[in-house]
Amino acid sequence: MGFSRKDHLVGLDIGAATIKAAEIQMSKKGNTLKKFGMIPVAPGAIADGRIMDMPEVANTIQTLFKSLKIREKKVAISTGGQTVVIKTINTAKVPEKDLQQAIVTEAEQYIPYDIEDVNIDYQIMGESEFSSEQMDVLLVAVKKDLVAEYMALTDMAGLNASIIDVDTFALQNMYETLPGQNPEDLTLLLDVGASKTSLNLVKDNISMMMQDNGSGTFQIIEELAARFDTDLSTAEKMLLAPVSEAPDPEIMTAVFHQAADIWCSEINEAVHTFLSNTQEERITRIVVSGGGAYIQPFMDRLETEMDVRVVVIEPFAGLEVNDKTFSPAYISQVGPLAPIALGLALRRVDDK
Numbered sequence: 001m002g003f004s005r006k007d008h009l010v011g012l013d014i015g016a017a018t019i020k021a022a023e024i025q026m027s028k029k030g031n032t033l034k035k036f037g038m039i040p041v042a043p044g045a046i047a048d049g050r051i052m053d054m055p056e057v058a059n060t061i062q063t064l065f066k067s068l069k070i071r072e073k074k075v076a077i078s079t080g081g082q083t084v085v086i087k088t089i090n091t092a093k094v095p096e097k098d099l100q101q102a103i104v105t106e107a108e109q110y111i112p113y114d115i116e117d118v119n120i121d122y123q124i125m126g127e128s129e130f131s132s133e134q135m136d137v138l139l140v141a142v143k144k145d146l147v148a149e150y151m152a153l154t155d156m157a158g159l160n161a162s163i164i165d166v167d168t169f170a171l172q173n174m175y176e177t178l179p180g181q182n183p184e185d186l187t188l189l190l191d192v193g194a195s196k197t198s199l200n201l202v203k204d205n206i207s208m209m210m211q212d213n214g215s216g217t218f219q220i221i222e223e224l225a226a227r228f229d230t231d232l233s234t235a236e237k238m239l240l241a242p243v244s245e246a247p248d249p250e251i252m253t254a255v256f257h258q259a260a261d262i263w264c265s266e267i268n269e270a271v272h273t274f275l276s277n278t279q280e281e282r283i284t285r286i287v288v289s290g291g292g293a294y295i296q297p298f299m300d301r302l303e304t305e306m307d308v309r310v311v312v313i314e315p316f317a318g319l320e321v322n323d324k325t326f327s328p329a330y331i332s333q334v335g336p337l338a339p340i341a342l343g344l345a346l347r348r349v350d351d352k
């Protein structure tokens with residue numbers, strides 16, 4: 001019993017609205033959910049992926065760990081949004097030993113920051129579709145000051161960040177563990193969070209397009225606050241309550257539809273731009289995670305507009321879950337919010 005494995009990590013998803021933590025016990029027989037929980041973040045404490053109020057956020061993380069009785073200090077965290085640059089680039093094939101330098105040189109033209117200010121990571125995706133002399137490389141650049149900020153935050157919370165991942169990769173990592181995958185599917189993994197939306201088109205575990213934009217449920221909360229002339233926390237309570245309880249359900253519905261319109265047209269445009277540049281004809285399904293998955297008018301509109309099956313992610317489906325510790329109702333309710341924390345909890349210390 002217990003976690004004797006040295007490479008064991010707690011997944012910690014520091015979202016702009018909600019912090020989630022997860023612990024998974026991994027064994028040959030399968031993966032078992034040990035801990036999962038969430039806690040809201042004070043409004044404004046995290047904005048645009050930056051930690052605006054570090055003591056507040058550190059304290060919130062500590063409260064969450066205490067309430068879940070998590071003793072492990074090693075965590076895997078992630079960043080995302082506009083602060084992380086992810087691009088597929090095309091470069092000449094070079095010998096392994098020259099690769100790092102070649103990619104850094106190539107990367108300079110794709111990254112809007114000084115190359116000295118970023119950490120660069122990459123993954124070779126294979127030979128280019130256009131030439132056997134070339135290869136596709138997935139390039140990831142994160143600003144060093146952002147990494148330092150997250151390290152300082154976890155330090156302040158008394159934790160040790162062994163891995164700093166990218167939200168979109170953690171989500172894909174988790175998605176790959178789910179049953180019912182078809183290698184022929186071209187799946188859009190969509191995470192509509194509070195402050196950002198990330199799109200990841202995946203086929204047979206390979207990402208073909210990744211993109212983030214600034215849309216999310218905060219837009220709905222801000223619009224509700226403006227229309228009903230209230231503060232943000234009252235507006236969020238309205239969002240979480242049934243529409244019928246809103247001061248004016250018609251306005252509420254109009255706000256949902258307005259957000260659904262904007263989100264769907266952004267998604268539609270990104271997908272069509274991708275399709276028009278490849279040999280793929282259509283996406284075969286959309287799997288939605290994040291707080292946006294609860295916005296039913298958005299889910300309905302997405303299915304109609306994209307003309308493809310839209311499902312909400314079921315991130316616990318690949319895990320053993322004891323229903324005495326976690327009620328099935330809770331597991332199904334929090335499903336959309338859990339995938340990134342679970343994807344991080346599935347990382348190992350020796351993962352990159």
Ligand SMILES: Nc1ncnc2c1ncn2[C@@H]1O[C@H](COP(=O)(O)OP(=O)(O)OP(=O)(O)O)[C@@H](O)[C@H]1O
Nearest residue numbers: 015016017018193194195196217239290291294337
């Ligand atoms: N049942 C629900 N109905 C409607 N909205 C909900 C529900 N549960 C949560 N939300 C909203 O979802 C948002 C949180 O979603 P999520 O946890 O995906 O965001 P986050 O990860 O904190 O943000 P980001 O990914 O942008 O950093 C909050 O704005 C919250 O009000």
Ligand SMILES: [Mg+2]
Nearest residue numbers: 015016193194
């Ligand atoms: Mg999130």
